[in-house]
Amino acid sequence: MAADRVAAFRRQYGRRGDGSGRAGLVYGIYIAALVVLVYGGPGLRALAGQLHRDQVLDALLAPSVARGLSLGLAAATVAAFSLGTVRGPAVTRPFLVYALATSDLERRRAFGRTVAGASAAVVLGTAGVTAVLLVPVADAGAMSVAALLVSLGAALAIGAIVATAWLAGQVATGPAVWAVPLVLAGAALASILVPAPGLMPWDWAAAAWPVAGRAGVAALPMILLAVVALGAVASAPMLLAHLRGPELIQQARRWESTRVAATTGDLSTAIAGLRAAPTVGRRWSIVGGRSFVLAAVAADLAAPVRTPMRVLGALIGLGGGGVLLALAPGFPGLLAGLASATAALAIYLGLGPWCDGLAHAVVAISAPRLFGVSDGRLVLIRALAPLLGGIAVTGAAAVAAGPGDHVATRLGVSAAVVAVLVAVRLDASAKGSPPLFLTTPMVTPMGDLSVFGVLLWVLDAVMLAGIVGLAALGLGHGSGGAVVCLVIVAGWAILQWRWRLRSR
Amino acid sequence: MVAVRDVTAVLGGAPVLAPVTFDVRAGQAATLVGSNGSGKTTLLRVLAGILRPASGEAHVGGAPADEKDPTFRALVAALIGAPPLASNLTLVEHFSLVAVSWGISAAEGRDRGMRVLEAFEVGALATRFPHELSSGQGQMAALALTLTRPCDVILLDEPEQRLDDDRVHVLGRLLEEEREDGAALVVASHSVALRDALTGPTVRLREVGRADGG
Incomplete structure (x- = not known):
């Protein structure tokens, strides 16, 4: 009976004024x-050709892939749980969620289909990626068909576990929101540091991955x-x-705002919509004394810890970025550039929580005066925390990345990358929706090209971070061009920031 | 302290503020009244130095209202729209941080903000984060933050909004205390209770294109 009511409700919702209905579904399939x-056929053929290459x-x-896979799956499980705390699988359009959540229907009846759909996407996605990677391996005779089927089964299983972690994150309340991911991350780290047989599901799933020289x-x-x-x-x-x-x-409303912001090109608002609210440390005394510089730096360094999961992710970004930045020069050919650009992007993302004070300052200078320092000084002071914190974590990670006699170079490159990326962050903090001229349709025989302008607007910080990463590679070799490039990026970011403030 | 002479304002080519003239001395609280669209917020934006008048002169502390002038900024505290809040700082930390930026100790800043919260009988909000405040609580927090910083002139745009009747009376008392301490206040308000509580001239704004004040 309840199932009939849910089906009737969904049918009625499908007939709404702005609903796409059956015709919309058919169009979507088309x-x-x-x-x-x-695109799929040629893409798949090209990918298969690449995957069949001996190298x-x-x-x-390689054995390192199986070890890395275990860590990757652990990270995916932790990430799924954390994502669930802000956007779980039982989320659809706000009105639909509101009507079902406030009805007398059992939750599993009301949201079972939505969760099943989202979970199926995770499970089938995991199995699909596994198939794409391993079918060529089996085709080349490097693993048996039976082993391939076992690997696919393991992929389905770990997909189901990750999907359940996503749902569990949505259910979590109180300290579980940050304690569960911390414990899971701790377990993953322990399995790296302590050479012992795998005790966690991600270790078992990784055991199904084929390794050269290992039979069965x-x-x-x-x-x-x-x-x-x-x-x-x-x-x-x-x-x-x-x-x-x-x-x-609340999650459905937040997701709707995020979706709208993302589709209109306002990426920072979209990401802010998913950002976790502070949960701990409301009684910490982090602002004191008489010095505004010290008070602001202390507040900006400590306050992000009130969102522990976000800080954990940021530390992983900064630390991982620092390590990759230090190792990148040793990679062959294009891989070095790719690794260095990825490192800069990870550092850019990792700086996020410590740039909240900087973003606050940018909002404050656009409003009637609240702080008793000049605009320039306010921004400069609030930039100190991401600068100092970023250099400390990234630099330490770069130095610890391995033995070597280039400690000063590694530190210098890390510091330069962090400094330029803080400038890029400053620019991003003043960015809102794209200007109208970028969203004006540009009709051409190839379609509406205005999408490229919006994409450029949305991804400019990512592209600048990539350029910073490439320049960092040259900086390690003492290239003057790299220095010029970093100065140009920082200068461009600051100029663009000022232009954005003026055009608000 | 505040001198307005035949000030008008234009937005997007359309006049939004009919000519207005008035003075507010230190220790006076002027109230701006008028129908919706009569230009109360626009006039406050002119006085806050955010918007340049289309004609006439707006002086604060003897100099033209100009947000870029540091001396002007030191004089004027304004609540026009929501103040900037940091999502990961509690209210009491906002008070302290704003205070130290003006050379006041963090402890004194906390006391200044808490005085307002406690007058509203919401002292327990001190350790709340901005996202944990209801609409009315957010308004009280915004008022406390605005009154934490030192100033000679206070500009408030409908400060009574979202407050219950009792708290509108508390607000009137708080603003009167600021006036008695020597501040000049300009308050746009639709609340008769708040206007009655304040001592100073009433400035009636005429809606552009309408014969009377609405």
Whole structure:
């Protein structure tokens, strides 16, 4: 009966004024089929050709890949849980969520289909990526078909566990919001530091990955993985029953605002919409004394810790970026540039929590005067925390990346990268929706090209971070061109920031 | 302290403020009244130095209102729209941070902000983060933050909004205390209770294009 009510409700919702209905669904399938036929086929053929190359096959079968996979799957599980705390799988349009969450329907009836759909996407996505990577390996005879099927089964299982972690994150309240990911991350780190047989599901899933010189797959990890995956799936109805209405509605509203901001090109507002609110440390005394500089730096360094998961992710970004920045010059050819650009992007993202004070300053100088210092000084002071914190973490990670006699160079490159990226962050903090001229349709025989302008607007910070990463590679070799490039990027970011402030 | 002479304002080519003239001395609280669209917020923006008058002169502390002038900024505290709040700082930390930026100790800043919160009987909000405030609580926090910084002139745009009747009376008392301490206030308000509580001239704004004051 309840299922009938939910189905009737969804049918009625599908008939809404702005609903796309059956015709919209058919159109969506038509577009998807066209995209797959036009781009998917050639893309897949090109990918298959690349994956069949001997070097790629050797790289996929290296023991380090299986070890890295375990860590990657652990990170995915932690990330899924954390994502669930701000945007879980039981989220659709706000009105739909509101109507279902405030009705007398059981949660599993009301949201079961939505969660099943989102979870299926995760599970099938995991299995799909695994198939794309491993079918060429089996095709080349480097693994048996049976082993391939076991690997695909393991992918389905770990996908189910990750999807359940996503739902569990949505159910989590209080300290569980940050304690569970911390414990999971601790377990993953412990498995790296302590050489012991894998005790976690991600270790068992990684054991199904083919490794050169290893015959077959151990049965015990697969059995354990299957048991845990089945347990995770079986726990879903119980987790669904614990979903709280107000949080569901709040998540749906937040997601809707994020979706609207993202589709209008306002990426910073979109990301801010998903940002976790502070949960701990309301009684910490982090602002004191008489010196504004010291008070602001202390506040800007300490306040981000009130969102522990965000800080954990940021530390991983800064630390990982620092390590990659130090190791990149040793990579061959294009890989060095790719690694260095990735490192700069990770550092850019990692600086986020410590740039909140900088963003606050930018808002403050656009409003009637609240702080008793000049605009320039306010911005400069609030830039100190990301600068000092970023250099400390990134520099330490770069130095610890390995033995070597280039400690001063590594430190110098890290500091320069952080300094320029703080300038890029400053620019991003004043960015809002794209200007009208960028969103004006540009009709051409190839379609509406205005999308490129909006993309450029949305991704300019990412591109600048990439350029900074490439320049950092040259900086390590003492290139004067790299110095000029970094100065130009910083100067461009600051000039653009001032222009954005004026045009507000 | 505040001298307005035949000030008008134009936005997007359309006049939004009919000519207005008045003076506010130190220790006076002027109230701006008028129908919606009569230009109360616009006039406050002119006095805050954010908007340049289309004609006439607006002087604060003997000099033209200009937000870029540091001396002017030191004189004027304004609440026109929501103040900038940091999502990861508690209210009491906002008070302290604003205070130290003006050379006042963090402890004194905390006391200044808390005086306002406690007058509203919401002292418990001190350790709340901005996202944990209701609409009315947010308004009280904004008022406390505005009154934390030192100033000679206070500009407030409908400070009574979202406050219950009792708290509008408390607000009137708080603003009167600021006036008695020597500040000049310009307050745009639709609240008769708040206007009655304040001592000073009433400035009636005429809606552009309408014969009377609305």
